[in-house]
Amino acid sequence: xxxxxxxxxxxxxxxxxxxxxxxxxxxxxxxxxxxxxxxxxxxxxxxxxxxxxxxxxxxxxxxxxxxxxxxxxxxxxxxxxxxxxxxxxxxxxxxxxxxxxxxxxxxxxxxxxxxxxxxxxxxxxxxxxxxxxxxxxxxxxxxxxxxxxxxxxxxxxxxxxxxxxxxxxxxxxxxxxxxxxxxxxxxxxxxxxxxxxxxxxxxxxxxxxxxxxxxxxxxxxxxxxxxxxxxxxxxxxxxxxxxxxxxxxxxxxxxxxxxxxxxxxxxxxxxxxxxxxxxxxxxxxxxxxxxxxxxxxxxxxx
Ligand SMILES: [Zn+2]
Numbered sequence: 210x211x212x213x214x215x216x217x218x219x220x221x222x223x224x225x226x227x228x229x230x231x232x233x234x235x236x237x238x239x240x241x242x243x244x245x246x247x248x249x250x251x252x253x254x255x256x257x258x259x260x261x262x263x264x265x266x267x268x269x270x271x272x273x274x275x276x277x278x279x280x281x282x283x284x285x286x287x288x289x290x291x292x293x294x295x296x297x298x299x300x301x302x303x304x305x306x307x308x309x310x311x312x313x314x315x316x317x318x319x320x321x322x323x324x325x326x327x328x329x330x331x332x333x334x335x336x337x338x339x340x341x342x343x344x345x346x347x348x349x350x351x352x353x354x355x356x357x358x359x360x361x362x363x364x365x366x367x368x369x370x371x372x373x374x375x376x377x378x379x380x381x382x383x384x385x386x387x388x389x390x391x392x393x394x395x396x397x398x399x400x401x402x403x404x405x406x407x408x409x410x411x412x413x414x415x416x417x418x419x420x421x422x423x424x425x426x427x428x429x430x431x432x433x434x435x436x437x438x439x440x441x442x443x444x445x446x447x448x449x450x451x452x453x454x455x456x457x458x459x460x461x462x463x464x465x466x467x468x469x470x471x472x473x474x475x476x477x478x479x480x481x482x483x484x485x486x487x488x489x490x491x492x493x494x495x496x497x498x499x500x501x502x503x504x505x506x507x508x509x510x511x
Contacts (some may be wrong), residue, residue, distance in 0.1 A: 232274040237282040243387035248433045249282055251275055253302035255433050257391040258283055261362025264292035268382050268391045270306035291315045296349060297393025298376045299323045307347035319349035320370050322378030326408060333407040371418035377409025381422055391433040396445050398437025400488020401495040412456050412502045419449040451481050459499045472496045
């Protein structure tokens with residue numbers, strides 16, 4: 210039972226991708242966030258677009274079949290070249306257009322782990338599924354481990370990696386002067402987040418990373434989620450607190466010697482379903498994922 214679920218979930222980032230595979234009908238809509246800063250909605254992760262005289266910087270690129278449409282939408286905002294393309298992490302709904310945008314001249318920037326994972330065959334430790342490497346044209350050409358700064362178009366842009374969270378190569382992009390964050394999939398509004406353990410994700414790291422990023426925000430901060438509409442600091446705090454509550458209750462139950470099968474019957478397994486249960490991860494499954502990750506962490510510590 211548990212295994213079947215895990216297998217399902219491991220493929221679920223692909224399910225998100227497949228849910229909207231009719232790319233012809235996708236419209237790319239720019240939403241103004243701050244002066245010269247937009248996000249584009251389409252199919253896949255939200256794309257950040259920062260424009261100016263010195264060139265355009267974009268964050269994430271959705272799926273390859275949408276690249277021309279996305280490029281067209283960006284060119285309506287500014288005719289200048291797309292100089293930099295940042296990948297918030299390696300998933301295909303955020304990096305599927307890398308080859309196309311690199312060919313158009315963009316320099317791809319990401320965390321060290323994104324290039325490492327894209328350039329090698331990945332074997333999922335749970336279900337042994339093999340993901341072939343991405344073609345070299347898709348790989349980032351500039352990588353970093355903790356922080357990287359861009360000084361472009363009079364803006365001060367900082368890329369921050371804290372701890373493994375959604376994956377082990379997550380990057381948050383902070384536009385300091387206009388007080389805007391692009392969170393990648395470290396913050397989403399579709400419900401329970403996906404924690405990709407096969408790509409190094411971690412529930413504890415998810416929470417500690419959000420704490421570090423929240424400390425950089427204030428009440429005027431605008432937040433572009435990996436998926437969903439524009440949010441505020443309070444939304445990120447709420448999301449973090451839900452995750453911490455689930456993690457703490459699951460940890461307490463495990464400490465009491467509860468079996469994995471008993472966890473999905475706990476009140477915490479459905480407590481947030483009204484708010485989060487519409488997404489592709491369900492509460493009772495999420496607690497099992499959290500439990501598996503906490504147990505794996507315990508084993509690693511011993
Ligand atoms: Zn993702």
